[in-house]
Amino acid sequence: MALAEAKLRAEFGDVIDHHTYVFCSDGDVMEGISHEAASLAGHLGLGKLVYVYDDNQITIDGRTDLAFSENVLERFESYDWHTQRVRGENDLDEIDIALETAQQETDRPSIIALETTIGYGSPNKADTAAAHGAPLGTEEVARTKEQLGWEHDEPFYVPDEVRDHMDATEEGDALEDEWHDRMEAFRADSPDRHSELRRRLDGRLPDGWDEDLPAFSPDGETMATRDANGEVLDVLYDRLPELVGGSADLAGSNRTLHDEHGVVAPDDLDGQCMHFGVREHGMCGIVNGMNLHGGVRGYGATFLIFSDYMRPSLRLSALMDQPTVMVFTHDSIGLGEDGPTHQPIEHLMSLRAIPNMTVLRPGDPAEVPACWQLALERQEGPSSLVFTRQDVPVVDRSELEVVGDASRGGYILADAPDGDPELILIGTGSEVPLCVEAREHLLASDISTRVVSLPSWEVFDEQGKSWRQRVLPPEVDARLAVEAGTPQGWDRWVGDEGDVVGIDRFGASAPYEVNYDQFGFTPGAIAERGRALVE
């Protein structure tokens, strides 16, 4: 969030100008993501970011020193943060001074370790884990009120004088009015810039943003879908100045580096290309934060295998309806020699299992622009764009009797010659061109075969039953799914009489052609499995 603010301030001036405050706990600073995010915030010098660390020395299991004795402030100093310590939650003057000091430090993020007492005022449970995960209980609440000299018995009671003291509406109104004045002055001074900022804060894509996306035509050449991704991104960076993102140290491999649009750096936050470092979990958290702030559209990128590192943040983007986009390349055993540690098997299906996540795995370069369009047009949930490392052909659609296109999530890429298939091959990603080729074998054996490209289960689902049945007619029960990942879940589309060419073990280190051959992903092997189904 602080990065979004700093970037917009760099771009639009003081109409965007606010601090970002974080209240964090012992548990937060123990979690790995706190290291990733704070290290990058220090590197970028996000001076308007202020953490208040509720340093109460108590976690759910007991005192923090059961498992935790690091020097948190020394650690944040190592990240180049400004640090302060305030002893005691009741020293309001010291807290005020610390907050003002943090605000005045504009070159570095700030952390204030505020030593507090959990369950403050409770005679028996203050400063113990008993005040952490459970209510104090009626008796202890009564004792606590007594100890604090609180004379009201009603629960959740707020006396009028407290309500008046805490009422910030007047001050808030004045601050808001002042901001509206600034925005009005900005509008008068720079009407175009003002309406651009308004558009971005509203999260609207500019008119015609997708007009110049590249199209990929079959010319006999092959091309990795990650390369098509690079070409699409090149146009998107140009058309969408709000697009901000990059890779977790795999920019070259993910094809996300487009330096000409500026690289985000400590002294130049205005660029659109991010280097997140080797910090996948932090990257997704930061992208979520940018999107929650608004005015920018964040995305991230890494290998598909490393989606595992960011699952908690991916899930939160789905739960918060945030339009986070992740680019995942190197999407199967097709990545080759890096071997099983780098070869996703369960990842496509595990991403599809997250509610409100849209997974998009284009079947060839020609499907890539439509997948990016679907991802960017989604406003209320995240998208995972999944691309190959290895080259795949652009499918020549000219004689395939195509019905529909990738924007429908699933469509008929190559129909049976009479439109009445006895066998349907269902592929995603790099397996789609293999299915198209397998269909040639099958047609040669007089097996009337349709190929369905299914880049997105979720988008296909949204099309309604009549489209789904147009593409996958219920009466055709010889259906073979082909995806270089776990077969788990594919029964849904192939049914009891169908079959799946998938992988239910870890991969292997070999050139991708060898892997594809050994794991049964060749046109011949697919045709053979299809033939067996029909027979």
Add this chain to the structure above:
Amino acid sequence: MALAEAKLRAEFGDVIDHHTYVFCSDGDVMEGISHEAASLAGHLGLGKLVYVYDDNQITIDGRTDLAFSENVLERFESYDWHTQRVRGENDLDEIDIALETAQQETDRPSIIALETTIGYGSPNKADTAAAHGAPLGTEEVARTKEQLGWEHDEPFYVPDEVRDHMDATEEGDALEDEWHDRMEAFRADSPDRHSELRRRLDGRLPDGWDEDLPAFSPDGETMATRDANGEVLDVLYDRLPELVGGSADLAGSNRTLHDEHGVVAPDDLDGQCMHFGVREHGMCGIVNGMNLHGGVRGYGATFLIFSDYMRPSLRLSALMDQPTVMVFTHDSIGLGEDGPTHQPIEHLMSLRAIPNMTVLRPGDPAEVPACWQLALERQEGPSSLVFTRQDVPVVDRSELEVVGDASRGGYILADAPDGDPELILIGTGSEVPLCVEAREHLLASDISTRVVSLPSWEVFDEQGKSWRQRVLPPEVDARLAVEAGTPQGWDRWVGDEGDVVGIDRFGASAPYEVNYDQFGFTPGAIAERGRALVE
């Protein structure tokens, strides 16, 4: 690994006594898990752990300062590590001194930042990212050999004098002999202790280890399966002195705290109960490391939702055939008021999707011991034990015509009265007793109903086709699966004519009874769905 060594040394003396060396990179120290693991290692004072940090200032994308400028050694000092810096990979004397100094520091782990040059010797690619992810190439290899004065053209050529210089077999043999002598002396001195150590290093469970596991009988009371887990663990800690583990700050909730078996602490590493802190990813990495070291049997625990945090390490345990056991409690919307952020939906299925992972979700307290047995008897792959927060009944099996038991992964918990069902309800976990109750409703409507408890897909799979078809006869196509998680993947067991009572959205914050009612997990609603299937 260093923790396993220190624990065994504390228990068995100097027959286990070695350093653990880690060679790590910029990327490693950027990742969040490096924070979690190093913070805990510092807390525990693992003095025989030595990191050599290959500080070459280059990542895949370029110079580290694109995204990374923290002071790594200051950070490790904040974790209470001993730190040193050596400038230059060729200063062998300095490296020697640093390693010896690190070895002499016995109270704290040590890190040596070794400033190196990536691609050393290459005239054009040294100290650049070009030497990181790709080979130097034939030309540059030739130039590098020239610059280094290397006169051999053959690739991978090792001259005899180098081979002789590097040959450590003699020194290694002597060290091994010396260790065997120590082991022999230990055997002579303490034959029982020696054979106990041998057993543990071989990874064999002791005879009769599972004889006194508790049995849970129906007595009208209800009990959370996490509570049954606590009772089983109490016996296991006693019978398996190699069992070492605990929770990521949820020991009370996970029922993993059994203080009487000793708590692992900086000055007392001999205990069996770990406090991992709020560090799920680090926990699974540490458990894997302990199991890889051997001599101890590591396990961890947290809420099922937080399995997301440790997926990369869970996957590695599966890939490395390590018998890591994870206890995951609070396994569904049944956890209640903590709401959607804490309620797993996709997690059971995502865990099942990992190759070589066994997921065990017992249907009632009575199935818990068998699930723990399956997990501990697995030698070549991890297990996830999944338990409820909420109470469930112990199913009274006395009049249910049970066929098989939980040890088979799936079995007939309650058969149709004639053994010839027209409807099969398939449940896991807390949904099993609901299915048993739904069966009563259905029998009252003259629908002959079988209930199958399926605590583990993977174990059920291993039983072979005849058992699977005994439990789920192919001719019975009215099958209803009931699991409080994503329905994705269940088609496999229920088939085209079947149905699933599942959850395909995020959960909700409410008392568990309200959630179960609203999401359709009541005996009445399940019976209704079953009736609709049959009709």
